[in-house]
Amino acid sequence: MRLVPTKELACGEVGLEAFVALAREVLSRGGVSTTVVVDPRTGTVVRGSELCATLAKIGVRYVPVSYGKSEEVFVPLEALGFFDDIQPSRYRVFSDTEELLYRNWPTPLVRLPRASVGGRVVWAKLEGLNPWSMSVKDRIGWSMYRRALERLGRVEGLVEATSTNTGLALAAMASIHGSRLRAYIPSTVSRAGELLLKLFGAEVVRSPIASITVELIGDAERDARASGAVHLNQFENDANFEVHLRYTAKELELQLREAGVVPKAIVGGLGTSGHISALALYFKSRFRGVRVYGVVPAKGTSIQGIRRVETGMKWVHLVELDGVIEVLPEEAADGVLRVVRSEGILIGLSSGAVYTAYRKLVESGELEEGDYVLVFPDHGFKYLEQLEKLLKL
Ligand code: PLP
Numbered sequence: 001m002r003l004v005p006t007k008e009l010a011c012g013e014v015g016l017e018a019f020v021a022l023a024r025e026v027l028s029r030g031g032v033s034t035t036v037v038v039d040p041r042t043g044t045v046v047r048g049s050e051l052c053a054t055l056a057k058i059g060v061r062y063v064p065v066s067y068g069k070s071e072e073v074f075v076p077l078e079a080l081g082f083f084d085d086i087q088p089s090r091y092r093v094f095s096d097t098e099e100l101l102y103r104n105w106p107t108p109l110v111r112l113p114r115a116s117v118g119g120r121v122v123w124a125k126l127e128g129l130n131p132w133s134m135s136v137k138d139r140i141g142w143s144m145y146r147r148a149l150e151r152l153g154r155v156e157g158l159v160e161a162t163s164t165n166t167g168l169a170l171a172a173m174a175s176i177h178g179s180r181l182r183a184y185i186p187s188t189v190s191r192a193g194e195l196l197l198k199l200f201g202a203e204v205v206r207s208p209i210a211s212i213t214v215e216l217i218g219d220a221e222r223d224a225r226a227s228g229a230v231h232l233n234q235f236e237n238d239a240n241f242e243v244h245l246r247y248t249a250k251e252l253e254l255q256l257r258e259a260g261v262v263p264k265a266i267v268g269g270l271g272t273s274g275h276i277s278a279l280a281l282y283f284k285s286r287f288r289g290v291r292v293y294g295v296v297p298a299k300g301t302s303i304q305g306i307r308r309v310e311t312g313m314k315w316v317h318l319v320e321l322d323g324v325i326e327v328l329p330e331e332a333a334d335g336v337l338r339v340v341r342s343e344g345i346l347i348g349l350s351s352g353a354v355y356t357a358y359r360k361l362v363e364s365g366e367l368e369e370g371d372y373v374l375v376f377p378d379h380g381f382k383y384l385e386q387l388e389k390l391l392k393l
Helices: 016-029 049-057 137-152 165-177 191-199 214-227 238-259 274-286 329-343 349-363 380-391
Strands: 002-005 031-034 036-038 045-047 062-067 072-076 109-111 120-126 157-161 180-185 203-206 265-269 291-297 323-327 370-376
Touching (some): 016 031, 016 274, 036 049, 120 238, 137 165, 137 238, 165 180, 238 274, 323 329, 349 380
Parallel strands (some): 120 370, 157 180, 265 291
Antiparallel strands (some): 109 120
């Protein structure tokens, strides 16, 4: 058996379900237990190509390879360079604004001391400190765009249905790489969101539809077909789910290790379901008994960035959630207020919803003593108008 740099292997493709099953196996074993077989004459992968592709997607530096026939081995994740993906800039000097994104990771994980009562310790992961959209969506804008660039060589026009954040992230990538974005936004997006998109250089099409539905995504798709633009489609594009598995989840494990903590549960919002599904797959495979809860707007209401499961989401159906908690917009705003006035950090409305969902779980008696991670998807600066209305400021 030899450890071969992943870059030197043409691993091929793996379908989503096989990828999830193999990733689950590798993550729960904490390593790889069979080799990928390579033909010594041609250098091509002849057995284990799906395992090879899965390892490449979860970001290992090396793949265990044998030549001729398969071998039983156990190579731990550490030896495969699994954690080497996360390479923060120590003194925070960056060579360009694209690096400002991924070399800023991990986004901070901060204990909320004043929210930590009754033997429960609350940790917040601040996705609002990503540089472009100031949200979790920078990660997927970057990964979807990068993948399209690899496939097509060049991306001229982009079309995307977005509730602001993905649009801002894609607009930033478009600026960096010389493309243009047309963003389809639902009617409920704030004026600030629309202005920000325009400022970032996007052309904005405001739809009469109130939230991102199949129809709105269909409008973006038709536009892309007619205009020859690329529709990355955050709702279907597996680069979304995969970037969270490869980076968001992995960095959170490293952060929790540094804090000396194994969480009892993780709570996060459901929009495309990308980040919470990846966290569920990762943490439920790596640590026994970690629970994962999703947060959605209460029926008939809307909270920018999150949606109800029945509106259609892809990856949440591949993993197991321990509950889906409904939150009203007023309750989400109340969550924002409680966090900003107790911890001094301004978070977005969906983050307020996540905080309120955590409080509801505590009140229902479902959360024992221990550590809890709340993923706060974005910053609060975009929501001043909604907060003014909801909180009657
Ligand atoms: N919160 C905000 C503000 C968002 O923009 C999004 C994504 O649209 C989410 C939460 C949900 O994230 P995901 O799409 O990974 O489910």
